[in-house]
Amino acid sequence: MKLSTKFLKDYVDVPVDYQELADRMTSIGNEYDSCEPLINATDLVIGKVLECKMHPDSDHLHVTLVDIGSEKLQIVCGAPNVREGIKVIVAKPGAVLPEITIKKSNIRGVESNGMLCALFELGLDKKYLHEEDINGICILGDDAKVGDDPIKYLGLDDEVIDFELTSNRGDLLSILGMAYEVGALYGNEVKDIDIGYKEEGEDINKSFKVKVSTKDCTMFLAKSVKDVVIKESPDFIKTRLIASGIRPINNVVDISNFVMLETGQPLHFYDADTLNGELEVRNSKENEKLTTLDKTTRTLSSEDIVIASHGKAIGLAGVMGGLETEITEKTKNIMIESAIFNNVKIRQTSKRILRSEASNRFEKGLDPKRTYLAIERCCNLLEKYADAKVQTGLVIYDHENKDDKEIEVTFDKINKVLGLEVPHDEVIKILENLKFKVTVKKDTLKVLVPSRRIDITIKEDLIEEVGRFYGLENIVGKLPTVPLKPGKFNKTYREIKHKMANLGLNECLSYALIRESEFPLFQTEVKEMVKVLDPMTDEHAVMRYSLLASLMNIYTYNKSRGINDIHIFEMGNGFYKEDTEYKEEMKLAALLSGEYKIGFETIKFNFYDIKGILEDLLDYLGYKDRYTLVIKDIPKELHPYQSASIVVNGKEIGIIGKINPAFNKDDIYVLEISINKLLENRVKGIQVSEISKYPTILKDVAFILDKDIVASDVSKEIKRLGGKLLRDVQIFDCYEGDKIDSNKKSLAFKLTFNDMNRTLTDEEVMEIFEKIISGIETKFKSQVRDK
Amino acid sequence: MEEYMEREDIIKKLESDLKNVKTKNDLQNVKAAYLGKNGIVTNLSLKMKEIPNEEKREYGKFLNLIKEEVTTKLESMESELEKNLLEEKLNEEKIDITLPSRKKLKGSIHPMTRVVEELEDLFVSMGYDVISGPEIDTDMNSFTKLNLPEGHPARDAQDTFYLDKDYLLRPHTSPAQVRTMEANKEKTPLRIVCPGKVYRRDDDATHSHQFMQFEGLVVGEDISLADLKGTLELFAKKLLGEKTNVRFRPSYFPFTEPSCEVDVTCFKCGGKGCSLCKQTGWIEVLGAGVVHPNVLRMSGYDPDKYTGFAFGPGIDRFAMFKYGITDIRQIYTNDIRFLEQFDRKDVD
CATH class of the missing domain: 3.30.56.10 (Phenylalanyl-tRNA Synthetase; Chain B, domain 1)
Structure with missing residues (x-):
């Protein structure tokens, strides 16, 4: 809302300057965007052109002698409309205009001491100006006094505060509303608005009917004025419209806008001779057509409200009038509409079709008392400035409550x-x-x-x-007086993140909205996706299910910037739909690629790094010995022989493995687990177990096995064979190479024997050890290496 | 009587023998030559029986003296040898300590997580519960029950990602207020915060369509704007520094009445006025207010008995300020060179 301070001062006294006013208004909740004089120019003065001769060295420049009261200046001027005897706006040397600073100069050999100005050169937007004001300098009236301030003479000595109002303050979209607000600030009275006029002729209700057949119109007033003379508006109307950001057109149109600005009530003027005695307010028919003022044919819906005459829509209520009934240069008789429509409906229609000063006000809600006031103010101004004869009577449809x-x-x-x-x-x-x-x-x-x-x-x-x-600034802060209690907070998610960071991964935060094509990635059975109805871009159209899609994008982004060693993780929700229900699941994903250094040793990431991260995390969360990797349900984005499903207590909770070279040829290792599914498995608190007082006996053994035999099966069997005296089994080496057959591998185990109650003898340990060796040799058709 | 070596001679000889000792083995040999079988000192003591009785006492004294002297010399030689050996060993183990260390892979915690954690800790310490709500919520919880009925003009301001007519990506963390109040069947006083991702159809240099919000809600008896101000002052000082002040400006939000915009001392210039704060010395950081009675009522709380306050800042810009991040997009781009810088603890 652009507030003209001059317009405001018509209705309330303002004891401070515009900058202070703007700041005070902000302190009471009415923020402004900008605040400045309407014309930002200095050193302007009214002058009279005494002489005007052609420039000796130009076919379009003139050399003028201008009287500015204090002195006479020679000024070179290029405007086609400059001539002897006219009063003009002179920018003296030193004047600062929005685009230029005026200096004494020499134009093709002739001295020039200033500039004769066009209005747009003073910063007025060309959209407010007549053709002749755009093409030439501004010619002032004969009553302009040489030596005076031309801005004041033109009535452009105004300031504009552009407010960004909150959506509840529809009342401030009017000068009167602003006057009450400013009046309350300084304890000043709001001046009365002039609404007097004469009425004549027979009552309009006898010849004109308004029918309202929709509940979306709660008030509709119509009044007739006759014999208007269309001409240019008086300056005070034009300048106030310009300061308020509205282009002056002619007196009649301008008055409708002017009254809207004053009262906040949008008005519509019909050429009464096109109406044939009636108006109807109704909901539009589905696909009903209407050509609006801007010569555009609109297709309407039953949610729109229209004004119709004899069955045909002639206006889109609250948004824009129709072309057929518009005020033209030839209009003589006017029907004024002042109405209140359902603000939600207007909002929907205007959002779809056109936002205007009028629709903005309808949307925010109107004061029903102003609906009357506005129509009377219109009559007052039309009588004064358009020579209108106001017809007796007012057509009233009114279902509004006007009580305090x-x-x-x-x-x-x-x-x-x-x-x-x-x-x-x-x-x-x-x-x-x-x-x-x-x-x-x-x-x-x-x-x-x-x-x-x-x-x-x-x-x-x-x-x-x-x-x-x-003044809210007077509030002194304190803390709420409430009963003491501990704050409840489950730290598990936080602890997971910190564990991952401690394991050497960088935490990422990426967008949950991804491309539709990325959604199925890393899924074996593709879930139903969660799609946004109206995405901003294809890049952010559906909610991700797998976080790995995001981590792969982050990988690519960094890789393309020359960063090859990448170790990252992200924790966040994955989304899907199941039986019309939206589901979200907390997930953790990690990605490793490239290499890392320990001292001078450079280590390329491989499967066992990502596996180590998984195990460290699960052990940390208390799931030691409760998880296994199972080679099934591997999505096609993963390598079939370097990947697995992660199973905890018999349930799959995630995937781990290498990226399939068919998907990305780089060596990339990933894991993703459902934190929700993992945490469904309860964990007991730490309970220490007794430490044996007796010595342990260690035995090492290596077996040569077929390559296809997996280490965990051998470990399991050793543990079974070892019985309860075998406390621990560790694999400490895996060898494949020249020293053994090419289809074999050697696995080396370290076995720990111990008893809680006594010292074990070598003999009894050897007995178990031999039993393990022969058991493994038989079961896996293997043999002990280097025996 | 057989000649025997004088004490001085023995010691002289021992000293000269010890001069040639280089290793423990050499020392052992010397030791044997004096104290071993057939050793010089051993032989001397064997001679005792040949000494006449009246001289035995004197000879015994002489023997003890020489034994003691020899033993002392040998022992001191031994400890010197050990000292030399240790010295040698230490010398051999000399390393260049300036060579690179061996350390594990380094990870990092994202700046947004850090800010969330800092705020969580602050509010938990004041007895607030930390809750999390779903990111997909209903229109009902996100708008209607927050006093934004359908068609409300303020719904425009929050351009929302809808999934269907009833469900949406939450445009703010405020549905957490509704969910918590409804879940609390006893309708007792509440103190909660809810950090989380929110989504809006808005994307430019200063806005991202996804960002982090940190909702706060207190419901109790006689909760006032002063309580809100005191709480936000703590919040601002914790994140932006002790010198930060808080200013309330009246505003409008459908879910609070009275409502206010909250400004903090400009964190760039400290309130002197700069380009960031448009010379005002203040930066608008969040909206807050006293919970609208309709919001309390719709979630089953009696607005005549209880009042409350709520606030809901987007916290991305706090992270930006705290870590000197100049472009909000960096937060979501995940450039490794950016992430790696968050590999240490924050300053307390």
Whole structure:
């Protein structure tokens, strides 16, 4: 909302300058975007062209002698409309205009001491100007006094504060609303608006009917004015429109905009002669066509509200009028519409079709009293500035409540909510300055809020009014007085992240919205995806299920920047749909690629690195000895022979493995687990087990086995054969190579024997050891190496 | 009587023998030559029986003296030898300590996680519960029950990713308020915070369509704007430094009444005025207010008995300030060279 301070001052006294006003308004909740004079130019003066000769060395430049009162200046001017005798705007040497700074100069051999200005050179947007003002310098009226300030003469001595208002303050989209707000700030009265006019002729209700056949229109007023003379508006209207950001067109159109700015009530003018005595407000028919003012044919829906005449839609209520009934240069008689439509419907329609000054106001809600006021103000101005004859009577359809709202609140409640000690008389003063009627009974305030403040309906709204005018800056912060209790907080997710970081991985945070084509990746049975109805881009269209899709993108991003050693993880939700239900599942994914260094040793990441991370994490979370890797359900993005499903307590909770070279040819190792599924498996707290007081006996043995035999099977069998005296089995080497057959491998085990109650003898350990060796040799058709 | 060596001679000889000792073995040989079988000192003591009785006492004294002297010399030689050997060994083990160390792979914690954790810790220490809500929520929980009925103009401001007519990606963490209040069947006072990802149809240099919010809600008796201010002052000082001040400006949000925009002392210039704060010395960081009675009522709380406050800052910019991140997109780009810088603890 662009507020012209000059326009505002028509209705309320403002004791401060515009910058201070803008800052004070901000402090009461009305922020502004910008705040500046309408014309940003210095050293301008009204001059009279005394002489005007052709430039000796140019076919279009003139050399003028201009009287500016204090002196006479020779100025070279290129405008085609410069001539002797006219009054002009002179920018003296040293003048600073929006685009240029004026200096004494020499133009093709002739001295020039200033510039004769066109209006756009002063910073007025060309859209507000007539053709002749764009092509030439501004020619002032004969009454302009040489030596005076031309900006003042033109009525452009104004300032504009561009407010960014909150959506509840529809009332501030009017000069009157602003006047009440500013009046409340400084305790000043709001001046009356001039609404007087004469009526003549027979009552309009006899010859004109309005039918409202939709509940989306709660108020519709129509009034007829005749014999208007279409011409240019008076300057005070034009300049106020320009300062408010609206282009002046002609007196009639301008008055409708001017009154909208004053009252906040949008109006629509019909050429009455095109209406044939009736108007109907109804919902549009589905696919009904209407050509609007901008000469565009619109296809409407049954959600739109239209104004119709004799069955045919002639206007899109609250948004834009129709072309057929618009005011033209030839219009004589006008039907004025002042109405209130359902704000939600207007919002939907305007969102689809066109946002305008009018629709913006309808959306935010209107004061039904102003609906009357606006139409009367229109008649007043049309009579004065368009020579209109106002016809007797007003066509009224009115289902609006215009009563003041009665709200009760106690002083105590106000101060308790604000956390302030606002004195009682201060509370009353603030509410009365807002022109609310206040009666006090003991501790209770009874407040009558006028209909213009549609945003105020409950006591909390009144509390806010007191707070914002008293000043929220006066609140002294304190902490809530509440019973002591410990805060509840499950730290598991945090601990997982920190464990992963401690294992050497960098935490990533990426977007949950991904490409549709990325969704099925790393899934064996593809879930139903969660899709956004109206994505901004294809890149962010569906919610990810696997975080590995994101980590692969991060891998590619870094790789393309020359970073090859990548060890990363991310924790976040994966999303899918199941039986029309949206599901989210907390997941953890990790990715390794490239190499790392320990001292001078460079180690290339391989499967056992990612496996180590998995085991370290699961052990840390208390799942030691409860997980296995099972070679099944491997998604096609993973290598079939270097991957597995992760199984905890018999249930699959994730995948681990190498990226399939068909998917990405780099050596990349990944894992992804469902944290939700993992944590479903309860873990017992740490309970220490007794430490044996007796010595342990260690035995090493290596077996030569077929390559296809997996180490974990051998370990398991050793443990079974070893019985309870065999405390631990560790694989400490795996060898394949020249020293053994090419289809064989050698696995070396370290066995730990111990008993809690006594010292074991060598003989009994040897007996078990021999039993293990022969057992393994038989079961796996293997033999002990280097025996 | 057979000649025997004078004490001085024996010691002289021993000293000269010891001069040639280089190893423990040499020492052993010397030791044997004096104290061993057939050793010089041993032989001297064997002679005792040949000494006449009246001289035995004197000879015995002489023997003890020489034994003691020889033993002392040998022992001191031994300890010197050991010292030399140790010295030698230490010398052999001399290394260049400036060579690179052997250390494990280094990981890091993302800046957003760090800010979330810092805030969680602050609020848990004040007895707030940390809760998490779903990222896919209903229109009902995200808008209607927060006093934003269908068609409400403020719904425009939050351009939302809808999944269907009822479900959406939460545009703010505020549904957590609704969920917590509804889940608390006893309708007792509450203190919660809810950190999490939120989504809006908004993407430019200063906005990302996904960002982190940190919701806070307190419901109790006589909870006021002053309580909110005190709480946010703590919040701001913790994240932005002790000198940070908080300013309230009245504003409008459908879920709170009264509502306010909260400004903090500009973290770039410290309040002097700069380009970031547009010379005002203040930066707007969040919206907050007293919970609207409709919001309490819709979740089963009696607004005549209870009041509450709520706040919901986006915290990405706090992370940006804290770590000097200049472009919000860096937070979600995951350049390794960016992530690696977060491999150490924050300053307390």
